[in-house]
Amino acid sequence: MNHNVYSNGSFQNSNGTEEKLDELRRLMGKAESDPLRIVGVGAGAWGSVFTALLQDCYGHFREKVQIRIWRRPGRSVDRATAEHLFEVINKREDILRRLIRRCAYLKYVEARLGDRTLYADEILKDGFCLNMIDTPLCPLKVVTNLQEAVWDADVVVNGLPSTETQEVFEEISRYWKERITMPIIISLAKGIEAALEPLPHIITPTQMINRATDVPLENILYLGGPNIASEIYNKEYANARICGAEKWRKPLAQFLRQPHFIVWDNSDLVTHEVMGGLKNVYAIGAGMVAALTNESATSKSVYFAYCTSEMIFITYLLAEEPEKLAGPLLADTYVTLLKGRNAWYGQMLAKGELSLDMGDSIKGKGMIQGVSAVQAFYELLSQTCLSVLHPDENKPVAPVELCPILKTLYKILITRVVSSQAILQTLRDETMNDPRDRIEIAQSHAFFRPSLLRQP
Known part of the structure; x- marks a missing residue:
């Protein structure tokens, strides 16, 4: 062959x-x-x-x-999730027949009634992921x-x-x-x-x-x-x-x-891997903006322009040939903003349906990776040894000073000194530059810092 x-x-x-x-x-x-x-x-x-x-x-x-x-x-399935799982099973005749053939249907009936506790590893064998109950999988x-x-x-x-x-x-x-x-x-x-x-x-x-x-x-x-x-x-x-x-x-x-x-x-293993983490940072902010503006298309597009300019700016610090990453980074960002768990998390925080005290591992969703990524990128880009020239003040500043959305997300999620409303205040700040300016700054300066990825 x-x-x-x-x-x-x-x-x-x-x-x-x-x-x-x-x-x-x-x-x-x-x-x-x-x-x-x-x-x-x-x-x-x-x-x-x-x-x-x-x-x-x-x-x-x-x-x-x-x-x-x-x-x-040892991870138990709570009663409400067991009831929802039972509904999912009964909506799909193929799943229902499969469980009956495997003599597994009765335990879901008992769990729905509260007579039995199911466990995450137990239901996974039947093809149900605790973080994705609505999508039955094959038995594993x-x-x-x-x-x-x-x-x-x-x-x-x-x-x-x-x-x-x-x-x-x-x-x-x-x-x-x-x-x-x-x-x-x-x-x-x-x-x-x-x-x-x-x-x-x-x-x-x-x-x-x-x-x-x-x-x-x-x-x-x-x-x-x-x-x-x-x-x-x-x-x-x-x-x-x-x-x-x-x-x-x-x-x-x-x-x-x-x-x-x-x-x-x-x-390019490491750079693509880092870009996968970077888009989660800005997805949380996108969810907040969507919730706070009642899904305003105009506000979301303003946020998208600013957040992509910051991502491009950061990409120039991390990659010698950042242009090659533009397509994959934007595609991954777009889908995460549309339907990802990090954008959902930002929405729920802004609506008050979740609180930061609940942590970043959320029932039914799993780990919200963007929270730790916000802290990691902020801590890295606030180091003065990585300083870049500020275009207006004409003096060296830490790169994070040119990333106002990242700074605001850090204040909301990590230090918790401001509320989710601060993300809108940042967008509406009259001193904010045109997003294009940030991209031009990155393109016109030798920003690449190979040490950030431990490259020679």
């Missing part, structure tokens, strides 16, 4: 599903009797959907591949013991929030001490952390995994794109990029590609 692979992972003459699985098995040196072991770590909405997509596509080749997902045990093989899940895994999919990645992979590293071959790790996490010593720099989830496990960076990849998990599982057309070393990104782009989920590949 002719194996002509394009950069987006497609095949000339369209190889079949089994051939793609066989090719990845061959590249990983799997013996005929040894299944390829794929494990999702973390069962949030995107992590669960990603594992379910693989299960739907490859799970019926049981002798060739084993697909499992790990989540922590769920493992609650982390050592059992990962010790012999060939491919590990990191579906954890960035705030949990370091801790969990430090535990995983203890189970890999005796390994001879290194696994491949695909990280889905969109979030960053900041470190200020020895120089201010960003720490991404792939870097956390590398430090925690000593798995070489060429075996660690990032997959991201303008994706809403529930829509992807419902076969809405979507695309994503898998970023990392050429050795694995091209074969994995081919393996992950499906007719409705197009996967391209790119060598």
Whole structure:
């Protein structure tokens, strides 16, 4: 068979599903009797959907591949969620029949009546993600013991929030001490952390995994794109990029590609990963503006102009060739503003239906990654050693001084010295420059700071 692979992972003459699985098995040196072991770590909405997509596509080749997902045990499903889950089940005849065949329907009846407590790992086996109840998935093989899940895994999919990645992979590293071959790790996490010593720099989830496990960076990849998990599982057309070393990104782009989920590949792992975290920052503010202006299209467009100019400005600090990131960054930002959990969180805060005291892990939504990202980007860009020339005052200032929306979000979410209303006051500030000016400043100065991404 002719194996002509394009950069987006497609095949000339369209190889079949089994051939793609066989090719990845061959590249990983799997013996005929040894299944390829794929494990999702973390069962949030995107992590669960990603594992379910693989299960739907490859799970019926049981002798060739084993697909499992790990989540922590003990998370109970409250009564209101159990009632909603029961409604979802009864609206879908295929789901209802499947549960009856598996002798699993009765427990949902009992949970609805309050006679039984369901657990998140228990319902995930039946295809229900606690953060995405309205989108039933295929049944999944769920493992609650982390050592059992990962010790012999060939491919590990990191579906954890960035705030949990370091801790969990430090535990995983203890189970890999005796390994001879290194696994491949695909990280889905969109979030960053900041470190200020020895120089201010960003720490991404792939870097956390590398430090925690000593798995070489060429075996660690990032997959991201303008994706809403529930829509992807419902076969809405979507695309994503898998970023990392050429050795694995091209074969994995081919393996992950499906007719409705197009996967391209790119060598720039860290910058794409950081951009995935950056758009979450401004999505929270977009949600606030939408709620505070009663969904005013004019106000939302004003905010979009200002926030994209700040993102472009920050991109010039982080990337030597920022123009290449414009399309992916704006696409990811757009979909997050339309339907992402960070924009939803901003709306709920502004409406008073959520409070900051509730934390950034919200029932039914999962981790709101933008909150920690606001703090990380603010702390990094407030360092005077990164100073840039202020165009009006003609003196060096920390980059954050040219990012008024980021400063305001930090005051709202982190120091809590102002309310959500402050985001509108920032937009209406008569001293605010035309968003174009900020972009021109970035384009006309040598702003690139390679130290921010720990590049030479």
